Amino acid sequence: MKAGMAPLLSIVGLKTSFHTLDGTITAVNGVDFDVYPGETLGLVGESGCGKSVTALSVLRLLNPSMTTIHGQVNFDGKNLLSLDPEEMRMIRGGTISMIFQEPMTSLNPILTVGEQISESLRLHEKLGRKKAWEKAIQMLEIVQIPSPELRVGEYPHKLSGGMRQRVMIAMALSCNPRLIFADEPTTALDVTIQAQIIRLLEHLKKGSNTSIVLITHDLGVVAQMASRVVVMYAGRVVEEAPVVELFHDARHPYTKGLLKSVPVLGGDKKTRLNEIPGIVPNLLHMPKGCSFHPRCSMTMDICKKESPSMIHFNKNRRVACWLATDDF
């Protein structure tokens, strides 16, 4: 991405499996990507492709008795996966934080907004009770909540969806993180509120060198916010590209199909939407070969037999498809 710059986060061969009664499900199957300082990386894919599990694995928020995580997550010279729980706790919510999708369920209903924001301030920044409370008010002001000194003492149920999402953002930002995982931060919101949140995140990012991993299925939000995009399908990365190249010169048939299946404002109404036939494969019964081949319109014999390896065109451009060749 930026020449000579070292990545802030580097995920290498991440593999996350869940042990269920029906068998072992590999939700993330060998994912690699880097996040550079100050950039917004879009992580795109449909439900069940493993994008949220990737974030939860990095932050080690999955129950270790039911999951196995392999690979490396290098952050700041440390492999997060080999830290002991206490060391991880000092990073989580501090230098790496997360904005969850559901502002309705991810805030604690029996603690006031102020208590929830000051909790991480007291742990990570070692602030006293009073100082942390004051900082919480300040944070609410930064995320543009009206009358923050009143709101800080309220419980989440008194706030609207957009306000709760702002509180989540305030919590995520409170300890000046270097990296934020934003998991569908605007999906549950109405468009006018979504526009407010997008604008807020962009505004906040300008003032700091924080990197954001934006996890979403909304291609519109990705196009407007991300500078680089990683597309996932069935637990693997299928394509990576800078945002303009991805939207105008996608190489993987899945990415192409995805882009063509969204209706666009002002688009041609007469044409049918492009549909990707079939459904996302069941992770318990993954197809042999390329996991996209049963839905792909360009399947060849080899796709049914062997999984394609990743082809790197340059530092920012890679695709996992048998159709991709070095010179195309």
Place this chain on the structure above:
Amino acid sequence: MPVLEVENLKKYYPVRKGFLQRTVNHVKAVDGVSFHLNPGETLGLVGESGCGKTTVGRSILRLTPPTAGTVMFKGKDLGKMDRETLRKTRTSLQIIFQDPFSSLNPRMNVGQIIAEPIKNFEDLSKSKIRQRVAKLMTRVGLRSAQTGRYPHEFSGGQRQRIGIARALAVNPDVIICDEAVSALDVSIQAQIINLLRDLQEEMNLAYLFIAHDLSVVEHISHRVAVMYLGRIVELASARSLYKNPLHPYTKALLSAVPIPDPLVKQEQNIVLSGDVPSPLDPPEGCTFHPRCPMARDKCRTRPGYREIEPDHWIACHLYP
């Protein structure tokens, strides 16, 4: 003649308080909505959460009886029908719900789910019903061999197909699609939208397409109505509403949609401040005026809803 005419539809929910549970206030979920729907046409109904769009759909079907207003189906007032006539008329008015997970009975298999409306309204032999179910399933893209399966064995998109087959089972004229594709992934959403369009052409169905996704609504609708706090603020053909939106709310709504093209930079979009006010205590006059960038003194009075260009209706003081 329109297949459905809705005139001044209102739905107020009482707010009760205290020991005697006296009605202290009303939530005006729908506050005077009028429109018509032609055969074979799709009318999109858009708006943000809480604007009353779902309540409009439910009040039309009398799933929740409206407080005031009339709903005419082919010239007959649904509100004045006796129970039996209303029950029979319901075959012509069907609904597809948003959540394909909670709108199908988990204890019934697909065959039973689709056969239920047929059994309810028509006196057919078992084998005839079975044939019809099989035909419907194939039509919506399910395999008829799957009749014995239960809803949990299907994915979201397939369940929505089951819901569509159930709605089609009694040959309706009108289908109310309440956020029918909102819960689906984009690739599946495209499948269902295409299916709905094909069925409309084939069977001359009229859709009231309730959704919050403006791009989807534009794609599928012939005409579009925009709702805000229980009222329609603008109604026009999809073409003119999207090319030439007049109401400041419609403009803001359209400019807030993120365009899936990184080369189109949306720096100029109108970002509305604040949230939608509570319908318990809506602002005086034009309910949009506290958030409206163009608001003036006049907006404290309620604007009339009128046709300012042929087939372009609007409720806003900016257009005298």
